Amino acid sequence: MADLNIKDKSIESSFLSSALATEGHFRDLAEFHAWFRSRSEANTFKVAAIPFSEMVDWHFDPVSGNLVHKSGRFFSIEGLRVKTNFGGPKQWEQPIINQPEIGILGIVTKKFGGLRYFLMQAKMEPGNVNVLQISPTVQATKSNYTQVHQGLRPLFLDYFLDRSKARVLVDQLQSEQGARFLRKRNRNMIVEIEDEIDLPEDFCWLTLGQLKELLKIDNLVNMDARSVLSGIRYAAEGERPAELAGLNGFAKDLLVSMSDRRGGRHARTEIISWFTGLKAKYECSAESVPLKELTAWRRTPTEISHESNNFFSVMAVSVQAGNREVRSWAQPLVKQAAVGLVGFLVKKIDNVLHVLVQAKLEPGFLDLVEMMPTVCFSDVECLTRQKTLPPFAEKFMAPAPERIRYAAILSEEGGRFYHSQNKYMVVEAAETEEFKLPENYIWMTVAQLLEFGRYNNYLSIETRSLLSCLNLL
């Protein structure tokens, strides 16, 4: 490996300056939106629901009933039999997406005139409600870049594969939805380049501040981009950024919490002990079984769904796209009807902003439990499985407007989910309000949460999504 001695401080400081900049290559966001509209008009996308039997290259395996690609690669839809001592239901069966390969979600960054920019792509995904969203520079499965599907090689991929061409600023292995994916993980990377590049027409350079502003708009910045951006820190551990002096209100509280050195309400040793104790206590056996063995799920020519019509279903689509490596294909998607809720309750404790973190078990997690937002549920699940609202959910139902620090509806992975959306919220509780916490909840500073994000399988995708929305502007 290249012998770069990364100066963490200067990198983090450049992230922070970029997070405070809303003007850049696009003079303002109006100019961005005009560009984005033009990309949407220039490309033609057609996504249509089709029967499973019309999916080119996909079939149900005659023995297992699993839905598989003819190459044996990409992903498959299989069955999972779950037993656990955690939370609500103690055992169930469900279809699950098995995608064992580790792909790359990567953003190229470059400084122009001292200011850091991020190379983003206007990319279509068949499951997106609005088709086109802002995506990382590269989203590549291993099948993708080893050319299993004979498509074009993704642009800019070499910056992520070849250490001599770019400097790695962030490179973390991160999980995705444990309720839908069997131990899926992707490599989340940010790499800095010095090359001059020609900007292809579906790409643009944005400051971090501009990206943060775009994250306030419903369904614009996609899940993969949010996941990668969540790896950014504005300060090395214990460093107090000079920019603090220019901030007020929630932005100041946030940056204090992101650069806190004192360790917050609980020292890291204590948080690790809390998490270790829960991993020792909770048990989960998640056994892969043939899809056709799931007794409560039925398959029609167009969908696989639960006999109660709850939870989610599996469907098929055909896709035609102007700006993708492969221009037409068919694939399965997982469909979830309801809009879910993902929210952090935050509160100042001893003058430092803390977030209320939940340790939650999902059957597809590699390591049993991950750190999730305070609330994280689809309302179907909530209404049917649990019959009551989960802890703290009422804080998000009708919060006083002055307590809402963030709220937008964001899409989940449009390459696997059909029209899947969650309402993401950050709600601040009064400093005087006291909460009694169930055993699997704990208060942390944002700095503590970000530090866990550097290691595998600590922060869930929903936690990372919501972290990426935190905004100093």
Place this chain on the structure above:
Amino acid sequence: MADLNIKDKSIESSFLSSALATEGHFRDLAEFHAWFRSRSEANTFKVAAIPFSEMVDWHFDPVSGNLVHKSGRFFSIEGLRVKTNFGGPKQWEQPIINQPEIGILGIVTKKFGGLRYFLMQAKMEPGNVNVLQISPTVQATKSNYTQVHQGLRPLFLDYFLDRSKARVLVDQLQSEQGARFLRKRNRNMIVEIEDEIDLPEDFCWLTLGQLKELLKIDNLVNMDARSVLSGIRYAAEGERPAELAGLNGFAKDLLVSMSDRRGGRHARTEIISWFTGLKAKYECSAESVPLKELTAWRRTPTEISHESNNFFSVMAVSVQAGNREVRSWAQPLVKQAAVGLVGFLVKKIDNVLHVLVQAKLEPGFLDLVEMMPTVCFSDVECLTRQKTLPPFAEKFMAPAPERIRYAAILSEEGGRFYHSQNKYMVVEAAETEEFKLPENYIWMTVAQLLEFGRYNNYLSIETRSLLSCLNLL
């Protein structure tokens, strides 16, 4: 949870003082050895190899051929079918120990007259070459403390289960041998008490310095104790301990490396990127299969072994013990004939001691690869599978005596392995010597390695064992 605000600094400083103390409750180690000899004489232990058919409560499952306990708990011996793109052999089958429950390995600590002591136990394990070894205060499987086997409840267990009775100083979930166990992990804990306790006759209080001295003796401090002790840090991140001034030579180099703030040859971001890249590159499918389906392994009335007689075998023993919760029982053990080699090559880089760490894949690892010592192999494996010595092994074959920083033969888990021993070594290379590293090797400071040890499934048991042997005296 209790709202302790742990002052990391004072804890680490008390560990360091204890590590420099060789006098304590035992005036000197001669007194310790007299006590240990008396415990050995006072207790009667009988371990005898028996045919599988004579094992009370254990049997081969008629369908799978797996070796199981009648309760369905404890552990079982099952089959594993492995395919990987890592290292030497690309596919094989082997028996593996499946012990899905997370147990507790715990040491009680207490200050007497300002000096920190550790409560250690002289405990027999049937697989130990010398039967009795120094063990943690508590070694309890979940079956153990939920009383599956109807034995006595382990002494002092409540200090680890009840937060109100002790203060948690270390509490980490750690893996065990990935070549022999299927995703086994234990909770490694150190808890501080203030209670006065009556010292049972098989227990003693030792300073950390005394424990470090005992670690120089072959087969005296057991694997579980070493694993727990490896979680100890002598300095909070970036803190320079005052004790540095009193040290010289290797001890000084070691403490500098354990408290290094500058980040060493590679920044942590860079090490994480290296590890992430390898996890993305290497693949391993480890499929559980019935033991009777392993074609190259044969079962006789007394052992399960490979047709080549290489690798390892499974045998059965009957046990009679005076000082255990259950006084007589039978169980399977895994037997490995050869003494293996586990070694760290260390070297000063820019005046800071670094250790050469290997990322190695073992089929039983939960997360594909872990950070292992520079060399880590049993010579049977080496001779038969690999036909050549692994990288850097020659550095440990006949090192100049003045380059040896540590060398002793230590036992692996005597509750599962029969007479399993490894030679543990630390060898220091000259500062001027340059090494070309294969892609899965990297130089780290000891501080960096210890920081990874706070998170799950980074440091292998062999790495932790060897870290625990590092000694300032």
